[in-house]
Amino acid sequence: MVIIRNLSCDRSESPEILLNPMANLDLIIAGEVNLDLILYGLAENIPLDREILATNFELTLGSSSAILAHNISLLGVSAGFITRAGDDELGRIAMERLRESRVDLSQAIRSATGTKTGVTILLHHGGSRRILTYPGVMFEMTCADLDLDYLGSARHFHLSSLFLQRGLHAGLPELFRNLKQRGLTLSLDTNDDPDDRWDGVLDDLLPYIDVLLPNEDEIRRIARRDTVEAALDALSPRIPLIVVKCGSRGAIVQQGATRITVPSVSVVLVDTIGAGDTFNAGFLAAWLRGADIAVSARAGNITGALSTLRSGGTEAFRDASLRRAFLRQHQFPFPEAEPQS
Ligand SMILES: Nc1ncnc2c1ncn2[C@@H]1O[C@H](COP(=O)(O)OP(=O)(O)O)[C@@H](O)[C@H]1O
Ligand SMILES: [Mg+2]
DSSP, X not given: OOOOOOOSOOEESSTTSOOOOOOOOSEEEEOOOEEEEEEESOOSSOOTTSOOOOSEEEEEEESHHHHHHHHHHHTTOOEEEEOEEEESHHHHHHHHHXXXXXXXXXXXXXXXXXXXXXXXXXXXXXXXXXEEEEOGGGGTOOGGGSOHHHHHTSSEEEEEOGGGOGGGGGGHHHHHHHHHHTTOEEEEEOOOOTTSOOOTTHHHHGGGOSEEOOBHHHHHHHHTOSSHHHHHHHHTTTOSEEEEEXXXXXXXXXXXXXXXXXXXXXXXXXXXXXXXXXXXXXXXXHHHTTOOHHHHHHHHHXXXXXXXXXXXXXXXXHOHHHHHHHHHHTTOSOGGGSOOO
16 A cells, blocks of 8 residues: 655644545554753763863764654554644644654644744663653643544554653543554553653553553663562553563563563674664564564664664664664564655
8 A cells, every 4th residue: 555645744833734634544653752962982080170070972863752753664563643732843843853764743733822842862882771751741742642643643642751651641541542542553662761650551551552662770760679570470460461572672562461582682782772762663663564473573684783783762763874784684574664765
């Protein structure tokens, strides 16, 4: 099926801007968009009131939801992204990057005049890093921004960064129930809870989730268990498919009583920013095309590894020749999915 994408018309709080929702997408993601400002080569101890020099700097499209939308679209999945960007230069850069990936932005909203897009400043100190985020309009999106007919026209709905989507929380259980009734499958990557509470709306959403995509730390906290194995034992009766991302060790997948481990792809990496979100892109791209859990996890490991080869979560995917060569080299299961540019 050929899908004609509307690349140019974002929604805006200015009423004169066109709405042009498109139908029949494989996947819609609703979530935050921000930019990452990444500085490399800093000492761990940064003295106050001194000028400190980094060895390198990159500005990349950041945020879990936007990275997934960007990268899965470049894997040839027809994806829509509903988000709020601020009315500023950072918002314009972020939306331009997304547009280049061909994601459908017909339901993306530019917030009111003078609002600011979120930004994350990442300070790399050798193996560890500091992550400082200004959320901007990130908390402003509510379920009133989500058009049910648009969402219902897709096969699958994904939510990332649950604990950053504060404005959505009140409406989410009803929204998830509604989408399930319309026949969509649902996936969730909570990412971290900055308050480390792991409660609130999460428990109400789990009964609707088809695919949960945590990392090892997150699943232990969600299930309130000490080990990944105990957490999987606790959650698997409630969630049909759980995919645990284990960094350089790959992924563990639990589907019913079946539990498999799928090893990672070995790489010499630049950074792991967005690796989990890009794993989600590869996993969902394969799973939505009907691949089994082993093939889907392998696909996630390939795309997760690819994302580590360049700065941030999207630069490796923006480099079309690197992306194509890496996917081919590791036999990404759907080579025909490459978009025709
Ligand atoms: N050092 C690495 N080498 C190879 N693959 C990696 C590496 N780090 C991450 N990945 C890939 O990215 C996926 C997600 O990384 P992880 O750090 O577990 O998630 P998150 O970013 O959500 O914390 C892993 O499951 C793996 O496929
Ligand atoms: Mg993650």
